[in-house]
Amino acid sequence: MxxxxxxxxxxxxxxxxxxxxxxxxxxxxxxxxxxxxxxxxxxxxxxxxxxxxxxxxxxxxxxxxxxxxxxxxxxxxxxxxxxxxxxxxxxxxxxxxxxxxxxxxxxxxxxxxxxxxxxxxxxxxxxxxxxxxxxxxxxxxxxxxxxxxxxxxxxxxxxxxxxxxxxxxxxxxxxxxxxxxxxxxxxxxxxxxxxxxxxxLNKTDLAGIRRNQTMLGKFSAIVRRAHGMPPQLVFKLPILAFALAKFRYLSIFSRVIRSKYWAKFLLYTPVILYLLLHWSKGFYTGAKRS
The missing domain is CATH 3.90.550.10 (Spore Coat Polysaccharide Biosynthesis Protein SpsA; Chain A)
Incomplete structure (x- = not known):
């Protein structure tokens, strides 16, 4: 085989x-x-x-x-x-x-x-x-x-x-x-x-996507913290997780700008920032978990 x-x-x-x-x-x-x-x-x-x-x-x-x-x-x-x-x-x-x-x-x-x-x-x-x-x-x-x-x-x-x-x-x-x-x-x-x-085939309902992003952020933090992965400063000060939304937006834009999606990315920025904030909310929950 x-x-x-x-x-x-x-x-x-x-x-x-x-x-x-x-x-x-x-x-x-x-x-x-x-x-x-x-x-x-x-x-x-x-x-x-x-x-x-x-x-x-x-x-x-x-x-x-x-x-x-x-x-x-x-x-x-x-x-x-x-x-x-x-x-x-x-x-x-x-x-x-x-x-x-x-x-x-x-x-x-x-x-x-x-x-x-x-x-x-x-x-x-x-x-x-x-x-x-x-x-x-x-x-x-x-x-x-x-x-x-x-x-x-x-x-x-x-x-x-x-x-x-x-x-x-x-x-x-x-x-x-x-x-x-x-x-x-x-x-x-x-x-x-x-x-x-x-x-x-992505989810297309906003509520479902929001829940998924919160879950992804939470487990990203849990796994990173458990295995000594960055960002260690956020695990010491979990409130900094919300600053990650802006960082991720700029990071994603640096890749999307070279693709056919750049115009849609800019047009859909309010929705994308909304999702990134929920990802950060999940990361905050995972980062402060004892």
Whole structure:
């Protein structure tokens, strides 16, 4: 087996089915399997099981209780037979040459990621969510550039990397950034490959996006604090977390200005600042947590 595609799933049977179909339609002649680690409610597990039962390439692992994405991925990775592990999320759609580009560019002691495209172009809120969360993975010129991290919705490495580094922590979020830090601290390299592309189907309701950003900020702080990651000054003075909204806005703008989204970013600034303030609120909660 050359590749194992691992997908964590929770209460999104229709979305994960769309993700599975995008992988089955890949322009890849090699051998691969799809492993779903699903912790959905019983009736939704049954719906997904009925869909997967007719597809030989799919192995469905039904979990008995809701499981955070990192732990669900660990379960799938441990069951995988492939030499290379490719991770994608259930709310993503893989581009037709996703697996081919992963396989052609894979090296030992390397993590590959790529471009994350906006799957909700027609939604103002969906686009704002996309720009706040995935601005590090916008389209770029050239074929290959170094990166400091890889999002687990578009992530690939040799299975031996997990033997060396270990697996993802059981944190609700930011577990992928922590894994990447451990990997690079031990001499690994991360690269973005232009052809490794997925589209992310973002939330489009403002309340849901706001809650998600608050959660992401909270766990970013919890994981950073637990593992001695910056910004240490904020952990001593948690109120400074709210200053991070302005810093993140300018940081995101420095990347977006080079993309096709620069005009929308400026136009949507009030919404983006609103989301960043809720991210900072979550970071404040996580930073002051004893």
């Amino acid at each position: 050359q590749l194992s595609v691992v997908i964590p799933s929770y209460n999104q049977p229709e979305t994960v089915q769309r993700c599975i179909v995008s992988i089955l339609e890949q322009d890849f002649s090699g051998t691969y399997e799809i492993i779903i680690a699903d912790s959905s409610d019983k009736h939704k597990q049954d719906e997904l099981a009925a869909f997967c039962a007719t597809i030989p390439k799919v192995q469905l692992i039904s979990l008995k209780e809701q499981t955070f994405p990192g732990s669900a991925r660990n379960i799938g990775i441990k069951a995988a037979q492939g030499e290379v592990i490719a991770l994608i999320d259930s709310d993503c759609v893989a581009k037709p040459n996703w697996l081919e580009n992963i396989w052609e560019n894979m090296e030992h002691n390397v993590i590959l990621t790529g471009v994350i495209e906006n799957g909700t172009e027609d939604s103002v809120y969906g686009t704002c969510s996309f720009l706040v969360e995935f601005n590090h993975f916008l389209d770029f010129s050239g074929h290959k550039v170094p990166a400091h991290a890889a999002a687990t919705c578009n992530f690939a490495c040799c299975k031996e990397v997990f033997d060396k580094i270990g697996y993802f922590t059981d944190d609700r979020a930011f577990e992928d950034m922590l894994f990447c830090k451990k990997f690079t601290d031990q001499g690994g390299q991360i690269f973005r490959i232009n052809g490794i592309r997925i589209a992310h």
